[in-house]
Amino acid sequence: MATKGTNGSEKGAGAPPAVLQSERRDFVDMVPTDRARAQPMRGFDPIYTDIVDYIVRCTHRIWDERDVGLIYSHYTHNCVVYGATGTIYNREDVVHDTIKRLFMLPERRGMATHVIWNGNEDDGFYTSHLVTGAGRHSQPGIYGKPTGRSFVARTIADCMIYENKIYREWLVVDSMAQVKQIGLDPQAYAEELARPYFEKGLLAVDMGENRRMIGQYPPETECDTSIANTPEEAEVLRWLHEIHNRRMFGKIREVYAPTVQYHGPLMKELYGHGAVTHQTVGLYATIPDGFYIPQHICSTPCEEGGTKFAVRWIVEGHHLGWGVFEDLGAPTGKRLQVMAMSHFHIRDGKVVDEWTNIDEMSLLMQIKLAQMVDKDSAVLSDDI
Incomplete structure (x- = not known):
């Protein structure tokens, strides 16, 4: 996906409102009900006024308002979600995983810290959404029997979006923070995570050197900047x-x-x-x-x-x-x-x-x- 495009931050006379930023706004101001669309968003639901509104509002609708079925209109059927402990390869598994986590942590609330983005309606959008999640481990699930203890942990979700649908996502959840705060044994929990992979024959592969240095040469002085947009x-x-x-x-x-x-x-x-x-x-x-x-x-x-x-x-x-x-x-x-x-x-x-x-x-x-x-x-x- 081409990621170059306006960030919508400049605001001149007669121009549409700037794309929202979350840092200094209360939640109700980030999901407005009477705001004009701030940027071209072909194919997106009318409720969304810009790409930040989209990612903040749809996350809230799915996770806090419990409208899990919105995943069917907000993810492609063959979406890929890359996580640090595993990858999901289709929309139905995203639905299943969401339901499991909603049951286990029903009091969790994910608060948008900020959203950094680029793109446009033709090439698609890319968002990096930093969320601070707080809740309590009150139900059984992948964390085992409920401990009743509370937690606060950060998540960053990077999404590639085209015409209202996320088709690729990367998730980094600070699950060690959650596990420690709710009182679980990290060593035992890590074994539980690893065992299904082992039993399926999905074994760890040691690929040897990583090519940071070629032979006995020092690291490259100059880096590859081809992914930069500015x-x-x-x-x-x-x-x-x-x-x-x-x-x-x-x-x-x-x-x-x-x-x-x-x-x-x-x-x-x-x-x-x-x-x-x-x-x-x-x-x-x-x-x-x-x-x-x-x-x-x-x-x-x-x-x-x-x-x-x-x-x-x-x-x-x-x-x-x-x-x-x-x-x-x-x-x-x-x-x-x-x-x-x-x-x-x-x-x-x-x-x-x-x-x-x-x-x-x-x-x-x-x-x-x-x-x-x-x-x-x-x-x-x-x-x-």
Whole structure:
């Protein structure tokens, strides 16, 4: 899908209203009932006035108003939903998964923190929707018997949308935050997640080197900026490459404001250069051979000043050290793929806020699956 297009943020005399932003608005202002359509949206239901209204309102209608059947008019029959712990390949499974989660966490409410987007009605739209979900574990389900404990956790959902229907979606849920807050054992839960894959023969595959470095050459000095839509997005990709792939962690002091706030996994709220540096170093302490690969970037000017950027990325490597993911335990050498998303608020040339979502539970699940394969292989060898 081509993702270049107007972000609808500029507003001149006689122009339609600007596309909504969620940061400074109450929910009722984000889903207006008497607002003119703010941008061309061919094929979208008349209720939606712009793409932010669409993603915020339809999420609320499905999850909070319980109109699960809207999935049939808001997802294609062959939609693909990529999650950190598994992938869904059709609309009916999206319906089933939604119903299961609504039953298990009936009090959960997902509040839009912000939506970063690009696109247009001809090429389709891309949205990156950061949600802060709060609720209580009051019913049985995939988390086991209800504990009655409450939780707060962040989710980022990236969606590709064309004429009212989502046809591709990426979900990164901070499920480790949920699991810990409601009092479950992360190790046992990760085994439960891994076992169905193992029993189906969907085994972990170690692909060897990830090509961050070719042979004995150092990492590439220049990064690929072909996914950027603007010069500013290209610049973000350059300093991310410098920090993550060239391991120039000192660059953080250059591109982040001294007062930066870091909103991280496990609902971490940290401040300053030192905190951001420690979290970044901790990622590569866990996965020293990790290769940072941005997969998508988009941006929108922000009413609070500056611009907000959304980056969907993965890191591929092996669990070779101790780092910020304490539940992974001692290094196992197992291959890991981190599926993650980050939102950056850049003002006056500096990052003033970063929101990063990584599902640590998916990393633990990958290790458990690989260990199950090892154990099974050992048993087979003993039987021969």
